[in-house]
Amino acid sequence: MSDLDVRPAAITDLPAVVALLADDPLGAERESPDDLAPYRAAFRRLADDPNQHLVVAVRDAKVVGTLQLTVVPGLSRRGTVRSIIEGVRIHADERGSGLGTQLIQWAVDESRRQGCRLVQLTSDATRTDAHRFYERLGFTPSHVGFKLAL
Amino acid sequence: MSDLDVRPAAITDLPAVVALLADDPLGAERESPDDLAPYRAAFRRLADDPNQHLVVAVRDAKVVGTLQLTVVPGLSRRGTVRSIIEGVRIHADERGSGLGTQLIQWAVDESRRQGCRLVQLTSDATRTDAHRFYERLGFTPSHVGFKLAL
8 A cells, every 4th residue: 555644634635534424323323424514614723733643644645544633731740731632533445444443543653752651542332343442542531431422 | 608610720720730630549650749840831732722722610718629621623523523521529528519510521621612513522431430521511431542552
């Protein structure tokens, strides 16, 4: 396979990124790839925030993966800065190619560059394949993730 | 009991907040209440970030609780803004008083004011009392929380 480039997402990547978010068993019900307006507003807000890093993985000029890395300062653990990974998606053609590993490795490396001492993420309890994937990469499933929809 | 006030933490609250972080089975090993320098640096960074809300609960001029609310924009779920609750601590004298419920309710109300459609948090798998508490407040334990120390 040709080389992979992980770079900040541009507004022109938005249709491809939203298509990735929607091409997922859980995302299919939640996303609206035919109406990009809410995504454009969210993109601008992310682009204006220095603690937000929305990236795409590109191979042969095609967006094949995405994730969002958020840098979160905090008091606990002696003022530890942590990062949170959200919205990890890999194009169907690339699953099993090692791209997921490369994207998470990018996020871990970037977290280190940003001075983070902890990287965290939550994964839906039904995504058991994803859980094995994160454990192979050294993550510990030490927490329960709670959500409340408003 | 007299009235409770939930307000943004001030730098003068820092010793009391760090004492709360340290007065906890997990926090005892992680915090350094005798050396506030790293906490002061973290406090300034939080204060400069409009998406960060570090608050204290105060009763009779005494800090009896704290939490950190982070507002996180994102593309997924049609550009849903979510909030993340971290660092929830209740003074030992106040446990069972309903203060935890009031603090989380504050965080939920503030999340709504900030336009969030989702509130999330992770809780160490060993904190089973906390898990029951969050479920009573309507949170769903739908996710597994992974962490990687750097």
